[in-house]
Amino acid sequence: MGNYGNEEGRWAAVQQRDAGADDVFWYSVRSTGVYCRPSCGARPALRKNVAFHDSRAEAEAAGFRPCLRCKPDQPPLAERQAAIVAQACRLIDEAEETPDLDSLAEAVGVSRFYFHRMFKAVTGITPKAYANAARARRVQAGLAGQPNVTDVIYAAGFNSSGRFYAQSSSVLGMTPSAFRSGGKGEQIKFAIAECSLGPILVASTERGICAILIDDDPDFLVKDLQDRFPKAELIGAEPAYEQVVSRVIGMVEQPSVGLDLPLDVRGTAFQQRVWQVLRAIPAGKRVTYAELAELANVPRGARAVASACAANAIAVAIPCHRVVRNDGSISGYRWGVDRKAELLNRETVSE
Secondary structure (H helix, E strand, O other): OOOOOOHHHHHHHHHHOOHHHOOOOEEEEOOOOEEEOOOOOOOOOOHHHEEEEOOHHHHHHOOOEEOOOOOOOOOOHHHHHHHHHHHHHHHHHHOOOOOOHHHHHHHHOOOHHHHHHHHHHHHOOOHHHHHHHHHHHHHHHHHHHOOOHHHHHHHOOOOOHHHHHHHHHHHHOOOHHHHHOOOOOOEEEEEEEEEOOEEEEEEEEOOEEEEEEEOOOHHHHHHHHHHHOOOOEEEEOOHHHHHHHHHHHHHHHOHHHOOOOOEOOOOOHHHHHHHHHHHOOOOOOOEEHHHHHHHOOOOOOHHHHHHHHHHOOEOOOOOHHHEEOOOOOOOOOOOOHHHHHHHHHHHHHOO
16 A cells, blocks of 8 residues: 655646546646546646645535546446346346447447447446347246247347357356256266275266365265256266266376366356456466456456356366465365365375
């Protein structure tokens, strides 16, 4: 934190446009008659025209009006942007048909270009990607209780069934009928084995590995898989599948070798974004949740990326164990912090 207790420190903060000084003090400019936040992006004022104030009320009592650029009488820019994006998300969620970019920007009172850039900066995804995810949620909820797939598709905001079916794999991870019936019609091969971290379950669809689960209780692992795909055909103990399991165990024992088998990664657009970033983190490197949020282009989304890590069902291959607290301590691993510590230790030793 800067030294804002004297005029020299405050002037330095204004020159540097130090956002850390916002709401600590305000400054006024005699030549323009306005007062600003220290982080204001307006043209720098001459020092002789600047005075400092401990509160907005003090600046206004001295006869200065709020700057139209930094809006010091309103919440900080980040809060205002978050509120605008939240309003836009509500409009998308509540609309019968997905509103276009121009309509959304007009509804929240900003330009089309600014809205698109701001939405992506706050959420990490574009308005279109969010709208697609919202429609996917409506389809998923509708298919659970609606016998007519076509009615669900149109109710979710798709203007044609053909367009939906072209996207159904990315929306649902399977066909609509398979999703509605809990994975019915899909074949999932799986096997349980022992590794140094305890019992491990590996499962694959025809597209790739869809689960790597670790726990002390093998029965719990099977139940977890069944809960994920309650009506899929689970095929266990196939001799040919042992090769896949062996390669996965080899990766768990030595994470630095990686895994060159295809993955069938299923999650929301945001989750998949975070998981893709995780897979790019090299063995032996640790990142904090805040750093992961930065890498995923959601700098204020540390909690959101932590939730995405917790939803990861493909242990080690999607290396959420490489994410630690801001102080470097280990926490928050769905398969146990002791296993997380051991994985990190193995990567450190193998460097």
